[in-house]
Amino acid sequence: MIFHKKRHIALYGAVLAMLVFVCGCGKKEKTASDTPEYLYAAAGCAECHSLTSGDDDSGKIPLNTEALTEAQFASALRQGKLPDGSDMGDIMPWKYYARITDGDTVKLYEYYMKTAFPGEKISVGGALPAASPFKEDTSKTPQYNRGMYLVEALGRCGACHSPEEGGKPLSGGVYETEWTAYNITSDPAAGIGKWSSEDIEKYLKDGVVPGKGNAISGMGLFVEVSSGLLSDSDRKAVAVYLKSAAPYGGGEEKARFEWGEPYDGVNSLRKAMVRLDKPEDKDGAVLYNGYCASCHGFTGEGNDSAAVGGFPSLTHNSTVGASEPNNLIMVILNGTERTYGGKTAFMPAFSGELDDGEIAAIASFVTGRFGNPAVKITPADVKKFR
Amino acid sequence: MNEKNSADVVIVGSGVSGCLIGSRLAAKGADVLILEAGPRVTRSHIVENFRNSPYKGDFQSPYPPAPYAIHPQYSPSNNYPVQAGPHGYPAGYMRMVGGTLWHWAGMAWRMLPSDFIMKSKYGVGRDWAVTYDELEPYYYEAEVEMGVGGPEEGWPAPRSKPFPNPAMALPSFDKKVGDTIKPSGYNLITEPVARNTRPFDGRPACAGNSNCMPICPIEAQYTGETAVRKAEKAGAVIHENCVVYKIEHDNKGRISAVLYKTPDGSSHRVKGKIFVLAANAIEIPKLLLISASSKYPDGMANSSGQVGRNLMDHPGTSVRFLSKEPMYPGRGPMRASCIPDFCDGDFRKERAAVKINLGNYSSARGITEYLLSKGIYGEKLNSMIRDYASRWVIFNSMFDILPRPENRVTVSGSFKDVLGIPYPEIHYSIDDYVDKGAAFTRGHFGKLAEIFGGTEIAYTDSYMNNNHMMGTTIMGDDPKDSVVDRDLRTHDHPNLFIASGSVMASAGTVNSTLTISALCLRLADALLKETAKG
Ligand SMILES: Cc1cc2nc3c(=O)[nH]c(=O)nc-3n(C[C@H](O)[C@H](O)[C@H](O)COP(=O)(O)OP(=O)(O)OC[C@H]3O[C@@H](n4cnc5c(N)ncnc54)[C@H](O)[C@@H]3O)c2cc1C
Numbered sequence: 001m002i003f004h005k006k007r008h009i010a011l012y013g014a015v016l017a018m019l020v021f022v023c024g025c026g027k028k029e030k031t032a033s034d035t036p037e038y039l040y041a042a043a044g045c046a047e048c049h050s051l052t053s054g055d056d057d058s059g060k061i062p063l064n065t066e067a068l069t070e071a072q073f074a075s076a077l078r079q080g081k082l083p084d085g086s087d088m089g090d091i092m093p094w095k096y097y098a099r100i101t102d103g104d105t106v107k108l109y110e111y112y113m114k115t116a117f118p119g120e121k122i123s124v125g126g127a128l129p130a131a132s133p134f135k136e137d138t139s140k141t142p143q144y145n146r147g148m149y150l151v152e153a154l155g156r157c158g159a160c161h162s163p164e165e166g167g168k169p170l171s172g173g174v175y176e177t178e179w180t181a182y183n184i185t186s187d188p189a190a191g192i193g194k195w196s197s198e199d200i201e202k203y204l205k206d207g208v209v210p211g212k213g214n215a216i217s218g219m220g221l222f223v224e225v226s227s228g229l230l231s232d233s234d235r236k237a238v239a240v241y242l243k244s245a246a247p248y249g250g251g252e253e254k255a256r257f258e259w260g261e262p263y264d265g266v267n268s269l270r271k272a273m274v275r276l277d278k279p280e281d282k283d284g285a286v287l288y289n290g291y292c293a294s295c296h297g298f299t300g301e302g303n304d305s306a307a308v309g310g311f312p313s314l315t316h317n318s319t320v321g322a323s324e325p326n327n328l329i330m331v332i333l334n335g336t337e338r339t340y341g342g343k344t345a346f347m348p349a350f351s352g353e354l355d356d357g358e359i360a361a362i363a364s365f366v367t368g369r370f371g372n373p374a375v376k377i378t379p380a381d382v383k384k385f386r
Numbered sequence: 387m388n389e390k391n392s393a394d395v396v397i398v399g400s401g402v403s404g405c406l407i408g409s410r411l412a413a414k415g416a417d418v419l420i421l422e423a424g425p426r427v428t429r430s431h432i433v434e435n436f437r438n439s440p441y442k443g444d445f446q447s448p449y450p451p452a453p454y455a456i457h458p459q460y461s462p463s464n465n466y467p468v469q470a471g472p473h474g475y476p477a478g479y480m481r482m483v484g485g486t487l488w489h490w491a492g493m494a495w496r497m498l499p500s501d502f503i504m505k506s507k508y509g510v511g512r513d514w515a516v517t518y519d520e521l522e523p524y525y526y527e528a529e530v531e532m533g534v535g536g537p538e539e540g541w542p543a544p545r546s547k548p549f550p551n552p553a554m555a556l557p558s559f560d561k562k563v564g565d566t567i568k569p570s571g572y573n574l575i576t577e578p579v580a581r582n583t584r585p586f587d588g589r590p591a592c593a594g595n596s597n598c599m600p601i602c603p604i605e606a607q608y609t610g611e612t613a614v615r616k617a618e619k620a621g622a623v624i625h626e627n628c629v630v631y632k633i634e635h636d637n638k639g640r641i642s643a644v645l646y647k648t649p650d651g652s653s654h655r656v657k658g659k660i661f662v663l664a665a666n667a668i669e670i671p672k673l674l675l676i677s678a679s680s681k682y683p684d685g686m687a688n689s690s691g692q693v694g695r696n697l698m699d700h701p702g703t704s705v706r707f708l709s710k711e712p713m714y715p716g717r718g719p720m721r722a723s724c725i726p727d728f729c730d731g732d733f734r735k736e737r738a739a740v741k742i743n744l745g746n747y748s749s750a751r752g753i754t755e756y757l758l759s760k761g762i763y764g765e766k767l768n769s770m771i772r773d774y775a776s777r778w779v780i781f782n783s784m785f786d787i788l789p790r791p792e793n794r795v796t797v798s799g800s801f802k803d804v805l806g807i808p809y810p811e812i813h814y815s816i817d818d819y820v821d822k823g824a825a826f827t828r829g830h831f832g833k834l835a836e837i838f839g840g841t842e843i844a845y846t847d848s849y850m851n852n853n854h855m856m857g858t859t860i861m862g863d864d865p866k867d868s869v870v871d872r873d874l875r876t877h878d879h880p881n882l883f884i885a886s887g888s889v890m891a892s893a894g895t896v897n898s899t900l901t902i903s904a905l906c907l908r909l910a911d912a913l914l915k916e917t918a919k920g
Contacts, residue, residue: 273435276424276482277452277627277649280431289437290430294595294603303593311593337585346585348605352615353429 033231036111039104042154042234043097044226047218051115067117073109074128096156098132104154105131143233147241150234155226157184160218171248177384179217180326182256182318183249184242190249192242194258200239204228206340210306212257213318214345216331220338228340256322260315260370262299263288284365287358291350292366300370309343320371325363329377329385332359356382388625388654393419394917396644396658397622398630398673401485402899403885403906404664405613406531408622410910416917418622421646421656423455423629423665424482429611432488432601442751445489445600446478453804454649455481455629467668468798468811475699475814478853479666483626484610486666486853487899489600491721492581492607494534495896496525496543500730501786504892508734510819511788514891515861515872516908522546524904524911529578531616531903532608533586536578541726554583554592557718557746563779564723570837574723574744580608580900581719587612594718596748628654631807633661633677633686633882641686641882647805660881660913664906667697667855667888671795672810674859687859687876687884692869694796696789696857698893701816701849703824704745704782705831707840712776716748725781728827729895738785738823741895742830745780753778781834782850783827785820786895789857816849824849854898856887874909885909 032038040046050060064083068076072083080087080094088094100108105128113122134153136145151157151170160181162169171190172183185191192200199209204227207215215223227235269289274280280290289298295311296302304310314320319327335349350359356379363377395411397404400422412418435448441461451457456466457480467477479486499518504511526547528534535551553576556564564574581598582591592606602609618624628646634655636642643657663670671694675685685693725742733739753774757767793814801809828845835843862868865877870889876882885906887898894901 269434270438273438273448273450274431275450275452276427276431277454280428280434286434287430290428290433290603294433295590295593335588344585344591346590348588348590 033234034104034107036107036114038230039107039154040111040115041226041229042150043100043108044155044222045108046225047221048091051112063116067113067120067123069123069126070106070109071126071128073112074105077105077108078129078131090159093156093159095132096153096159099134099149099153100131101134102128102131141240143237143240144244146234147237147239150230150238151241151245155238168246168248170242170245174324174326178326179330180322180324181218182322185245185248186243187247187249187252189252189255191247192255193247194255197236197239197243200242201232201235204230204235204238205232206308207338207345208306208308208310208312208340210313211316214312216319216327216336216338216345216347217334220336220345223340224338252323254321254372256318257316259321259372260300260317262301262315263369264299266293266298282358282361284361284363284368287354287362288365291354292362295347300366307343308340309345314366314370317370320366323372323375325367325375325377325381326385328363328366328371329359329382332363333382333385351386356380356386388628390419390623390625390656391654392657393417393623394658395419395660395662395913396421396656397662397664397885398644399423399485399663399665399669399886400483400614400617400624400626401610401664401666402487402613403666403902404485404662405610405617405622406528406903406906407662407664407885407910407913408624409613409617409620410907411913411917412617412621414914415621416914419656419658420617420622420624421628421630421644422483422624422626423669424457424480424626425452425455426483426626427488429601429603429605433603436597436601446480448600449480449482449489451481452627452649454627454647456803457481465801466809467795468801468809470796470811470813471815473814473816473849474851475697475812476851477668477699477812477855478851479668479855480610481669482610483624484614487608487610487613490607490609490853490899491598491897492579492602492719493721493897494529494532494536494578494580494900496541496545496578497892497894497896497901498543498730500734501892501894504734504788508732510735512860512862512891515863515868516905518543521901521904521908524907525900527907528900528903529580531907532580532900533582533589534578534580534900535583537576540573540575541578542730549578551583551586554579554581554719554722557715557722559713559715559717559746560723560744562713563744567725567834567837570833572725572834573727575726576723577721578900579719579722582606592719596716596718596720596746598720629805629807630665630673631676631805633673635679635681635686635879637681639681639879641879647807651805660883660916662883662885662909662913663859664885667858667886668795668810668812670884670886670888671858672797672808675797676808682878687869687878687882689878690865690867690869692791692860692867694858695791695794696860696891697793697795697812697814697855698787698789698857698890700784700852700854700893700895700897701787701820701824702783702785702852703827703831703849704780704846705828705835705843706778706780706846707835707838707843708774709777709779710839710841713779713838714776715746715778715780716750716775718746720745720747722746728830734786736819736822737826738787738820739895740786740823740827741784742827743782743784745782747780748775749778749780750775779838779840781831783824783831784852784895784897785823785827785849786893787816787820789860789891789893790817793857795858820849852897854887854893856890856893856898859884859886859888861889861891873912874905883909883913 078098173181207223300314302313305313367375394417441447502514632645798809798811859869
């Protein structure tokens, strides 16, 4: 099932796409899971904010130049309200952060003060705005409940992966002209029901699961600043929770990653050279070979594709096999650059080099062979994403 | 046809030289028009041409030229430029948007301070009209523009700042070779390259396609298309398919316009305040010479008679042998390291300096041809290809040829292109200054082969070209024996400038493009001041 949600305020995804990549400091050693640093990572604050007060050149959303009081901080987190009373809107996932416990909220405040306003007086006291208390499911294991807390509160997965309010949780956020956050429910075809727990943990750790998918753009950034820094046991808890999240699907034929065959037609493309002043063929297979195959391979099976920073296989790849071509078009247009554990996964942006028709031809060749052949991309589709 | 027919600054040629200047000037708001003889081409077109070409070893092959803007072709030869001998000068360059940088190898070297003062230091050749120190900040700017990565040690050209990118990781072949020759006293250093060693400027890191020449398929290398994209983004206008064939002057000797032809043969005039020729060291002298008028019967900018003269390249010889142990060449960039030990010294009074390069080539094709020529077929052929490919070692060399007036580009009296524009003709000979350097180098080639227990040693003593065309509008302080001054302004025409290897007054032993780029950036700075004056 495809959910389209149009939002009039700035899209979370849009902001993610704009964020300038800031080199992380590599992978931190495992920290105890309740330190302020750890909570800061688990809440993924660095996805949008750099913890310097005021403007810096990171391209991230600047913090207020004046330190917030503890109560103001909690109100920003839980109500999406700035001290002047204005609303941050859905771009701040306050509906999720409102579920963070008082204890953790106070620790996040501590980290915020320590990092952004070192040496300044911490102003605590006064009642915090009420949390939306988080109900543990006592019939389930502590691991499940920890996973729920990470997914539904701190990690606020649904901010991207759930459709608009009232929709089916985690069943995917599809934005008309933006990145899609896929269905991550346990539905075997529409969601990630066929991913093993280990697959999910590996994905959250380094963003690469060969034969399944690669984290790019927003998810790539999330891995970089958040899930990749968590403890193994927390990633396991997330996987346990996601594997048991209610399945929602729309009768999809296959899971995203199940599509695709290697291309074996490269020899049929060989022909006479084309003079420089004559137009070269704009056929999708030819363009794929000219622009993409030197990294993704003539057959589309990638190169060193299991490695972080390797070139992903396009067959059995969620981005390619999805029924919405959003992410495929977006990544061709804008490229991606993410660093996991000191290794950089990079794809250049082709928006300047290729026109809508060329990108449509390439994308349709790619879905036709390496993905779901029913998905066809027109030049008009590409234009929408520019 | 083209809407723009005048500009404050008119540049002829959209190679890296023209684009760097255009980009810097346009970024500061100047009105820049670049006229380019050849067509616009995409990377995919070239990559597919390369794959379709039966002549993989000929780097000009995947670039079959437009008939109205031909450039050298060798498989088979199109006789362009015409070779008048006695030595051949098989130049490699392209006429298309982005120019020759589409298929360079990204070696991005600074020349040595001595290279700029050959005459005063060693009594041979010429001195430049600019010094290394004056060029140094522009070398650095060029390195940043191109994202050069290189080693901090091992090359005695002083640097004010570290390389913008880390040095490339050496292929295992180069490492092995370096370790093997070290005990015998040879140094092997990593080449500085304009080939990304990490994602940089929106371009990916080198992925080891081992295809730098004739085309980097992923633009990890800073190439012609990079230069063009940046120039256009900065606001420079590029008109392709405009073959400039005449430079016009007023009665005071200032340039008033250039004339170009479009593929249909029609002529067009473009007026400007400042003109920059960036059409490379073969096409620039040709254009100056064919622009002769009654006031300038020997061609434009040619009161010294030096236009077209002092043609240089880096003539090269090579050795190839089978090493006793497998070395596994051919993975990663095609060229990654060199021996810098003979690039400078008092010996330059007598003989040419030399840079010895290690070739990290995949030689399966050459080996196959070699074995077939020895009558080896079948299963034996297969296993021998495998074995030879792992042990095939190639060193080649680049000599510092001196600028000599008799080595020159002239205009062919007999060959014209479809637009009626004459071919360039090349007169070239290699003197004993280089021969002595080659004899010295052959000795070292022999020693190197010996270190590896080399067998089947083959020397190539006939000089190869290295596609570094230089000298043909040489720079100097004296208008009587040089074409441009220290600011690259022609001595004869105050608003005509030249941006190309053609202004270089010595060749040195290193690839020329970073030096050309530094000169261009310095010129751009000077032109900004000039345009500000109005
Ligand atoms: C195979 C090969 C490998 C190389 N490797 C290296 C290397 O590793 N390192 C290095 O430093 N250098 C290398 N070079 C040299 C390098 O490519 C050149 O130095 C560089 O490209 C010169 O740039 P340019 O802009 O001055 O000239 P060009 O790139 O030749 O540009 C001149 C432009 O002027 C245009 N033009 C010509 N005539 C006219 C006209 N009449 N009207 C309008 N436009 C015209 C041409 O079409 C062209 O676009 C290599 C060259 C080759 C061929």
